[in-house]
Structures are given as structure tokens and as C-alpha cells.
Amino acid sequence: MESERLVQIEVNGALCRSSVPVRTSLADFLREHHGLTGTHVGCEHGVCGACTVLLDGRSVRSCIVLAVGADGSRVDTVEGLAGDDGMHPLQEAFQQHHGLQCGFCTPGFLMTLVEVLGERRGLADEEIRDAISGNVCRCTGYQGIVEAVRTADRTWERRVDGDAE
Ligand code: FES
Ligand code: FES
Structure with a gap:
């Protein structure tokens, strides 16, 4: 055994x-x-x-x-991303930009991006695509995901770092 x-x-x-x-x-x-x-x-x-x-x-x-x-x-x-004040900025951005269809890949993308945007923001599109190159999505064609990351890149500070807008 x-x-x-x-x-x-x-x-x-x-x-x-x-x-x-x-x-x-x-x-x-x-x-x-x-x-x-x-x-x-x-x-x-x-x-x-x-x-x-x-x-x-x-x-x-x-x-x-x-x-x-x-x-x-x-x-x-x-499961730990959303807080008492609602969804994490990345989750909101994925919803807003239709960055998912079946949602199977989504938790992996989100956790990858939590690390990436937690370290650095102001990413160029090529850097976003490079950051998610290790995550496979069979549904969306990635464009919605890249747009979601662009938005989360802007909204991140307000919600995650607590900086007032
Ligand atoms: S299930 Fe772990 S990398 Fe695919
Ligand atoms: S949304 Fe279906 S695999 Fe990515």
C-alpha cells in the first residue's frame, strides 16, 4: 500500500x-x-x-x-480572489471583455496574471501575450483575454493596492 x-x-x-x-x-x-x-x-x-x-x-x-x-x-x-468588496479586478475585466467562454482555462489564466500584474503593470500587448503564453484556451481566440488584461492593468491599483482614484 x-x-x-x-x-x-x-x-x-x-x-x-x-x-x-x-x-x-x-x-x-x-x-x-x-x-x-x-x-x-x-x-x-x-x-x-x-x-x-x-x-x-x-x-x-x-x-x-x-x-x-x-x-x-x-x-x-x-477561490481566494474575490473579496468582501466583490470580484477581483481581473475577474471583472474578464467578465467585461468576454475573456472566457466555457471557463475551463480561466482560473489558470487568472492566477498566472495575478502574479504578472502584481509585479508590474503598464504591459505592452506583446508582453501580455508573452505572459499568457503558457496558458491554453480552446475557446476564445485570446483577444478578449488580452483586452481584459489591458483593463485590469488600469483598474488594478484602485482595487488591489487600495489607491484612491
Ligand atoms: S493540468 Fe496542469 S498544466 Fe495542464
Ligand atoms: S474559455 Fe473555454 S478553454 Fe478557455
Whole structure:
């Protein structure tokens, strides 16, 4: 029988603690053990980006990270994006610009972009396209997503950094 290990991860500010088989991915830890199904699993090979979450602030593909490897870390998922004052600026911008259709890829795009825009704004279109080049969308053709990022780039400071407009 596969051995298990106790894993404790702070997810969106709350402690998630489970004993899991040592080969459990971080994606499965979130989805299967803690009901956080906002993180989607597509390719399971680290290629499509659907499973992207932040691990100690850096974007990772949670299908190829072992839960035991994330033990003691902090993870942010799409479930933690919206706050008491409503949706995150990126979520609002995706809605406004129809940056999604089926929505399967959307959590991964959002978490990738949280890291990117959190570090730097004022991105040129080529930089936006480069930033999302590791995320695959089978539906939208990407134009709406790029437009959403342009908008979020402008609205980010007001809502996330708390700077008054
Ligand atoms: S499901 Fe993880 S990269 Fe595709
Ligand atoms: S919106 Fe359907 S895969 Fe991206």
C-alpha cells in the first residue's frame, strides 16, 4: 500500500490539513481532499496551465507539484480572489471583455496574471501575450483575454493596492 503523509498547507488564508498518499499532486490535494474545485485539471502534464495556483506567491502548475512538496507553504487559488468588496479586478475585466467562454482555462489564466500584474503593470500587448503564453484556451481566440488584461492593468491599483482614484 502506498504510504501516506500528513500535509499542512495554508490555502487562501485557511489551514488545510490532510493525510495523503505521497504521490498526491497539489491539484488533487486541493480538489479531492479540500473541495477546492476552482483549480481545474486539464492535461495533467504541466502543459496547459489550467491548474495554475500561487505557491508562496509564485505561479506553479499544481498538477506537477506534489502536495508533500508544498507542505508548510502558502497557496492561493482562484477561490481566494474575490473579496468582501466583490470580484477581483481581473475577474471583472474578464467578465467585461468576454475573456472566457466555457471557463475551463480561466482560473489558470487568472492566477498566472495575478502574479504578472502584481509585479508590474503598464504591459505592452506583446508582453501580455508573452505572459499568457503558457496558458491554453480552446475557446476564445485570446483577444478578449488580452483586452481584459489591458483593463485590469488600469483598474488594478484602485482595487488591489487600495489607491484612491
Ligand atoms: S493540468 Fe496542469 S498544466 Fe495542464
Ligand atoms: S474559455 Fe473555454 S478553454 Fe478557455
